[in-house]
């Protein structure tokens with residue numbers, strides 16, 4: 311067992327691009343679920359429109375894309391995400407909350423299956439996805455892409471540092487935006503909608519419009535997460551955006567505390583750190599043959615973190631539904 | 646406050662509005678009022694086989710306090726829901742200030758100045774009392790997305806808060822200002838809901854059993870407040886089982902039973918109306934209505 315290796319891997323993960331991916335996804339869900347009470351179970355779909363919008367528009371023509379500059383790709387990401395959110399919101403946001411849940415989870419899966427379909431391979435790259443769109447992003451890197459930067463015991467590739475810098479900047483922007491909005495009268499309307507829509511209507515507020523604004527804004531935060539992941543990998547693959555991504559983002563949100571700006575950030579970092587720790591430790595144990603293969607081989611050990619994850623989520627919901635930061639009086643999962 | 650302008654009294658020469666103008670009105674069901682603020686026509690609402698509301702024609706006088714009474718299940722709340730567009734009738738039209746309300750979204754009805762409260766209170770329990778109050782204010786700059794970010798809403802927020810604090814004091818809720826509404830009692834929630842509705846600065850206020858569960862001393866002070874609203878030129882329609890309140894403050898009483906309007910008139914006349922007594926007590930009872938009904942409620 312190499313504890314040094316386990317520690318550095320874990321700490322790198324806490325600040326790494328995947329943590330950013332989940333934090334941004336969770337901040338979007340915080341707006342949806344934490345503040346507005348919208349049950350969006352398809353955050354992965356919005357993360358996918360973010361990643362694929364850019365990938366399809368900006369991948370070189372040789373790789374099946376349209377070869378537009380990256381900024382055009384980002385614009386396409388934003389547009390695709392807004393359109394997707396409107397498409398899901400318009401028919402469902404006037405109905406009871408569960409309809410949004412059903413429609414979003416189904417639509418995000420449909421989107422993923424469409425992206426990976428063979429019939430559309432020329433358009434979205436099938437199950438191997440789209441790649442090669444991030445070149446100009448790395449060309450703009452102020453660090454040297456291939457150089458290994460040392461921070462004490464930690465070491466990051468210049469290329470990864472650049473993704474992390476941009477990623478965490480996006481996290482800060484999303485958090486500041488959420489903070490400013492939620493302390494304003496606009497945020498007050500959102501929090502009121504979470505409690506009782508009819509009361510808000512009776513006071514002359516257009517509930518549908520606020521729910522739509524919340525859906526679109528939270529979707530864009532998720533899309534930003536998708537963009538960061540796709541840039542990091544220089545690749546958008548369909549299976550990064552399965553329902554697993556949505557539920558990990560929810561776990562991060564509930565872990566950190568819903569309806570708190572810092573909740574998704576801390577939750578996402580702790581979640582991904584813990585997850586990586588479990589994975590690396592399980593791998594190390596398997597390697598050191600601490601686990602007899604008669605009980606578990608290393609493939610099986612790789613699944614253990616997911617099992618523990620489910621357990622943690624259950625324990626959280628039962629014993630600390632308000633998460634690390636939440637105020638139990640203000641947010642309750644049964645609400 | 647600028648918003649008060651909309652509800653300010655009509656010019657004095659106009660004697661058609663207000664309670665006094667009701668004196669000359671004929672005492673028959675569906676009679677035209679001199680200056681109606683709200684008119685309902687041929688409204689029918691059925692739930693499966695039950696006809697909850699079946700109202701031929703009724704007008705509510707502007708600037709007056711009108712009580713809507715009737716036994717349990719008479720259809721009063723359903724009628725309120727229809728008038729405020731929270732529910733749609735199978736038939737009928739209704740209008741507020743001469744504008745037809747069929748198919749109008751409930752929030753737009755409220756914006757036009759017709760604001761209602763609910764029999765089953767809808768306190769926003771995970772917001773504080775003062776935040777509940779602030780939500781009621783109309784035309785908030787900070788309630789638009791860009792307005793919220795431009796942080797130009799601070800001064801307006803202070804104005805709103807001052808108005809909210811004055812109302813909270815009036816409703817004896819000022820000591821609960823910073824508490825979550827979840828910690829209020831049933832009666833306090835009723836009060837909060839009424840105070841919050843007043844934050845909208847309504848032209849027509851529709852209250853569904855506002856005094857249910859409110860203690861007698863506070864009730865007296867609130868009745869005074871409702872009268873003040875009328876004196877400011879606003880119209881009030883309220884549903885109430887408490888006959889003391891009905892007789893004390895209403896200028897006009899409309900009685901419903903089994904979905905229909907069975908009588909309307911001044912409180913004194915309604916108190917001795919045989920059909921009304923029958924509706925409440927099931928059979929012809931002959932007792933003084935005021936005494937009999939007070940016992941019922």
Ligand SMILES: Nc1ncnc2c1ncn2[C@@H]1O[C@H](COP(=O)(O)OP(=O)(O)OP(=O)(O)O)[C@@H](O)[C@H]1O
Nearest residue numbers: 692695697715716717718719720721722723724764
């Ligand atoms: N959503 C609904 N579904 C089915 N029936 C309903 C519904 N709402 C009301 N009703 C029926 O309509 C009738 C009128 O109900 P409503 O609540 O309007 O009475 P009410 O006059 O307000 O009574 P109360 O004084 O007890 O509040 C009742 O028979 C009730 O059962």
Ligand SMILES: [Mg+2]
Nearest residue numbers: 721722723764
């Ligand atoms: Mg009722």
